[in-house]
Amino acid sequence: MAYEESESTPFQKGFAAGKRNAWDEPADKAFRYQGHPQGARWLASRLIEQGVDMAYAYKPLYDPGLPHSILNTLLFLDYDRKGFEVPVVPFAVNCYGSKVISNRGGILPHKENGKLLEPDPPGPSIKRCMQVGAATARALQESPWRVALVASSSWSHAFLTEKNHFLWPDIESDRAMFEALQAGDYDAWGKVSTPQIEAAGQQELLNWACLLGAMAELDRKPEVLDYVETYVFNSNKCMAVFRP
Structure with a gap:
């Protein structure tokens, strides 16, 4: 993901919505992370050259923030809340498999x-x-x-x-x-x-x-x-x- 930057509100999403978090931070607290578009474009190009059909994006299509799989990682890397200034290049992998989407994210078949x-x-x-x-x-x-x-x-x-x-x-x-x-x-x-x-x-x-x-x-x-x-x-x- 070759984003310039991203802003996310993790405590308003999914299972975390409306629940207390480990830092007692308000539900509407927003986190902003710096991207690295140059590095992301460079990496995508090098992977394509090696035979990896790499998809990439310059901005989110639906949710303006980062997905929880990446966002949770960043929250824990800054557990002491001193600020996270390291540029981030999110690299998404399809971990849903054949059931999660058709089950609408739940347990039973939909x-x-x-x-x-x-x-x-x-x-x-x-x-x-x-x-x-x-x-x-x-x-x-x-x-x-x-x-x-x-x-x-x-x-x-x-x-x-x-x-x-x-x-x-x-x-x-x-x-x-x-x-x-x-x-x-x-x-x-x-x-x-x-x-x-x-x-x-x-x-x-x-x-x-x-x-x-x-x-x-x-x-x-x-x-x-x-x-x-x-x-x-x-x-x-x-x-x-x-x-x-």
Whole structure:
């Protein structure tokens, strides 16, 4: 996203609307973030040159702010509210898969005129996301800028895991992915199929797959900071850094 800047009101959106937040900030509080159009255009061009059919945008089409997947990351990166002045190039990945849109973001299949909606096309494979991440790393190594790559997502989501009656995440599948991550076994991630990802409610791991593809290209190994499992809340969490 080659935005000059963006302004978002995260506490008026989606599940956060009308709820108390960790900072006790008012619901109408707006956050403004600086973009980096030059860097975004440069990266999109380098990816296209490497065979990645990269889409890009200069302004939002519907919502004037950033999507929650990117906005939440920025809120937490400035948890102490000292201000976030680093230019941001949002990089969107289709983590919806074949169910989220047709289910209208809910748990159960959505019906129109009494008929179930057809499943949507699947999202990209983990393998392809890792290839895009590797291409991104190669491009950025040649860039004139100092860059931090950040991937943010929860892991398995309860509301996407039908085999657990939509009550808890796929603990076992997340543990398998975590063990591979901890061992730096990126090849194991690349072998996981799209049907496996969707059955485990792990669609958001595609964000991590892009990052792991980049880290594999740069030969960086993870330092796991924390891994949190739950049978009560919606999703498992993992935090890791990949130091130079």
